[in-house]
Amino acid sequence: MCPLGGPLVDAPGSLLARGRMVCHCLLIETPSSGLVLVDTGFGLDDMRDPIRRMGRMFVSLTSPKLDRAQAAISQVEALGFQRSDVQHILLTHMDLDHAGGLADFPKARVHVMQDELDEALDPKGIGSRERYKSAQWAHGPLWSPHTPSAGERWFGFECARGLEGLPPEILMVPLSGHSRGHAAIAVQSGGMWNLHCGDAYFHHGEMEPNYRCPAGFKAFQRIVAYDDGLRRTNQGRLRELVRAHGREARVFCAHDATELGRAIES
Ligand SMILES: [Zn+2]
Known part of the structure; x- marks a missing residue:
């Protein structure tokens, strides 16, 4: 299991300063299912045409670092694999910063919760229309919706097993x-469960017994929540999981640079 990611977004880390966020994806090598990718971050098409693909509001608010070397496909190829080796993608949800790389793996089966797929393909209200970008799945992925x-x-x-x-x-x-059909992805590796929590939380302090979170992240999560x-x-419930089962299950979220650093070091 290999963490993929990089500094991709400057976002409000506090009310007065901007913090660094990453897109933390996972690449899993399996004996019989090829490579499995958890979340895709931004894709190459997003980097070529950011306003059309992600919207002016997102681009101007977050100033994404659109570095082709940090796209999941570039990192997969740098490891010596081909795009066709990625046979499955699991999405924690379909927000534009998680589904942007789908088109870079056009043959992969895409697993997502049914509620999330329903909302993304037929967004209700301005909030959903802003977060889901149909251009990111215009190539027609092979969807595998789950309940x-x-x-x-x-x-x-x-869980869906x-x-x-x-x-x-x-x-x-x-x-x-966070979104209507948001899910975490659990992967058992080396006797330990790893739980990619997507955007269920944004800062590692939110999983500590004495909850703490920068004010900017706190406000942002509240504003964008479905x-x-x-x-x-x-x-x-995640905090309780960490408290009671932290030795058996390791949790991390999509956008915390500290957690990505720990994963790369371990
Ligand atoms: Zn996100």
């Missing part, structure tokens, strides 16, 4: 709130 498996639990969380074409060590854990009450409830 929680009846009776299945992962550390007490509902038995994902088409994927080994049982990879599953999806619905964590709605359902802020549900987001905060699920964030609390």
Whole structure:
């Protein structure tokens, strides 16, 4: 399992200063399912035409660092693989900073929660229209939508197991709130579970027993949430997971540069 990512966005780290955010993706090598990518970050097409692909508001608010070397496809190829080796993509959700690289892996099967796919393909309201960009899936991905498996639990969380074409060590854990069908992706590797929490939280301090979060991140999460009450409830459940099962399950989110640094070092 290999963390991919880089400094991609300057975003409000506090009310007075801008902080650095990353797009933390995962590349997983499996014995029978080829390479599996968790989230895609920005893609090469986003870098060629950022305003059309991501919208003027996002680009002017976040000043994304559009460096081709940091695109997932560039990092996959730098590791000696080809784009066709990536057979599966799992998306925590379909926001433009997570789904932008789909077109760089046009043959991959794309796993996502059914609620998220429904909202992204038919966005309701201005908030959804701003966050989902149909140009990013205009190539027609092979979608694999999922709903929680009846009776299945992962550390007490509902989950979707038995994902088409994927080994049982990879599953999806619905964590709605940030977006309608947001999910975390759980990957078992070396006897440890790794949980890519996407945008369920933004700062490592939010997972500490004494919750702390820069004011800018806190406000941003509240403003962009599909359902802020549900987001905060699920964030609390993650904090409890870390408290009770931190030795068995390691959690990290999509945009925290500190967590990406730790993952690269380990
Ligand atoms: Zn994001």
